[in-house]
Amino acid sequence: MAEPLPPTRRNRASLTYKVRYAAQNPDRIKSYLARVARDLRFRLSSRDHVAYYRAVMKSDTAKNPEAAVGSxxxxxxxxxxxxxxxxxRKHGLKPDDRMLEIGCGNLRAGWRFIDYLDPGNYYGIDISPDILLAxxxxxxxxxxxxxxPHLTLxxxxxxxxxxxxxxxxxxxxxxxxxxxxxxIDECLAHVGRVLAPDGFFDFTFDRTEGTEHHVLREDFYYRTETLISLAERHGFAARFMDDWEELPHGQSKIRVTHPA
Ligand SMILES: C[S@@+](CC[C@H](N)C(=O)[O-])C[C@H]1O[C@@H](n2cnc3c(N)ncnc32)[C@H](O)[C@@H]1O
Incomplete structure (x- = not known):
């Protein structure tokens, strides 16, 4: 029997993966088909990705805001x-930092940042009005x-x-x-302007070591070098955060800074 692929090599969009997953998880087939139908509906009614994902968040937040951000x-x-x-905290956050959280959701981590930072120093932005109300x-x-704190659509x-x-x-x-x-390109093209000279921008991503792919328009998988070179093209220094990999979280993390 073939060895199971490590998570970073799996292509969740491939037919082989889907058939194997369905065979192993028959109870999830119905909810997957509902997501496929929703994906089609939202794609037809949305002019761009932001509108599409806003519709996803509206639908998911109405059911449960904590599940809508992935918990x-x-x-x-x-x-x-x-x-x-x-x-x-371990990687440099101090109470007098001025923090911008992109895609702050319903403040899963944000409330802890707000609690820790000096008053007025947290700025959260999100594309979803529903999750900002949450x-x-x-x-x-x-x-x-x-x-x-500031919370802005x-x-x-x-x-x-x-x-x-x-x-x-x-x-x-x-x-x-x-x-x-x-x-991501749009973000990296503009974040340098608002980032303080000695500031840093940390982001997570779903990493693949195989083919880059996406599942519906909801989950996107990138190779590390794609995002590192994109950041460098926008004039940043970028590094993969190795110690984040030790934590029980499926995503990887990159830190970008202005070059020294
Ligand atoms: C999985 S949730 C994570 C929320 C939060 N960062 C956390 O860890 O709890 C993703 C959030 O990013 C927001 N989002 C997605 N695309 C965005 C974009 N292009 N600009 C700003 N926010 C975005 C979504 O609306 C959602 O609230």
């Missing part, structure tokens, strides 16, 4: 936020009103309403894993 249970939602926070509920639940990642050289930390967790390359 199966409240316990997982708490743990995933803690993991992001602990890692960033983010307000998180703020209320965690009693963080006095920290005066965006249509693109040009960041043109934000000040130049302002943010010492930019963070995008599990956002590029849902983004086609042109969206």
């Amino acid at each position: 199966r249970s409240h316990g997982r939602w708490l743990a995933l936020g803690q993991m992001q926070f602990d890692y960033l 983010a307000q509920n998180t703020l209320v639940r965690q009693e963080l009103r006095e920290k005066l 965006v249509n693109d990642l040009k960041l043109r309403f934000l000040p130049s050289g302002h943010f010492s930390v930019v963070h995008a967790h599990s956002v590029f894993s849902h983004s086609p390359l042109d969206v």
Whole structure:
């Protein structure tokens, strides 16, 4: 029997993968077919990827905001936020940092950043009005009103309403894993302007060592070198964060900075 492929070599879009997965998980076939039908509907009614993914988030948030950002249970939602926070603390986050969180969702990690940072120093943006309303509920639940965080709806990642050289930390967790390359390219083309000279931008991505692919228009898999060279083309230094791989999280992480 063939050896199972390691996760980074699997192509979730291939027919072989789908047939094998269906045979091993017959109970998931119905929900997968529902997702395929939804994908078709949203693709036909959306003018671009942002509109498409906004519709996905509207549909998922209506069912459960914590599941909409990828957590199966409240316990997982708490743990995933803690993991992001602990890692960033270990890798340089300080209370006086000015943080931009791209794709902040319902503040799974954001509420911990807000709690830790000096008042007014957290700025979260997202394309989904529905998840931003859920983010307000998180703020209320965690009693963080006095920290005066900013939560803003965006249509693109040009960041043109934000000040130049302002943010010492930019963070995008599990956002590029849902983004086609042109969206990532747009982000990298503009984030350098708002990033402070000695600041850094950390983002996660779904890594493949095989063929780059996507599943529906929801999950995108990239090779590390694709994203590193894209960042370099936009004038950044970029490095793969090896120690993130040790954590129980399926994605990988890259840090970009202005060159020394
Ligand atoms: C999987 S959730 C992760 C949310 C948050 N970063 C966390 O870890 O809990 C992805 C979030 O990114 C947002 N998003 C997706 N594409 C985006 C884009 N192009 N610009 C801004 N936000 C985006 C989604 O609406 C969603 O809230």
